[in-house]
Amino acid sequence: MDNQTSRVHSRTVEQATVDALKRRGVTIEEIAKIVYEMQFPYNKGLTIDHCIESIKSVMKKREMQHAILVGIELDELAEKKMLSAPLQQIVEADEGLFGVDETIALGAVFTYGSIAVTTFGHLDKNKIGIISKLDTKAGGSIHTFLDDLVASIAASAASRLAHRTRDLQEANETFEDIAPEETAPETNIKGATT
Secondary structure (H helix, E strand, O other), X not given: OOHHHHOOOHHHHHHHHHHHHHHOOOOHHHHHHHHHHHHHHHOOOOOHHHHHHHHHXXXXXXXXXXXXXXXXHHHHHHHOOOOOOOHXXXXXXXXXXXXXXXXXXXXXXXXXXXXXXXXXXXXXXXXXXXXXXXXXXXXXXXXXXXXXXXXXXXXXXXXXXXHHHHHHHHOOOOHHHOOHHHHOHHHHOOOOOO
């Protein structure tokens, strides 16, 4: 079988991921507020635009895209009562011992190292910003997977900024010295992916 004909282009997957988040009421700006809150105390000159750029880089990773698409799909199927029993009831109730939602989100975080993992744990426990809203099950929506996925995106973007901070320190610079698009200097390398 020729796998080339069945592959989905990267831009298609990336756009589907952004569209799925929007469909579920999550914007990059809302996630950026979490990232900013996590990183501002440690980064002179950090702006919300730096955080947005970091999130955009995180959203280019296939691991993150796949986790988001799978998780949102499961949440939406649960809302439509299309999962088999007892999985339907487990996802609908967001049972504390389920853990698969955290496992998928945590798998996507691993790309960004131990700081992303510990930040994810903090966000999963403390439910900052839109994560708290998603966790409350307001309006009858099911976000069993989505709250953890948003924490995963935010933790990964915050980790990217923390690593960039180190680069800036070594160059005697701060975020005041760089434009938001420079939070991902690897994007200026031909053929590089973020």
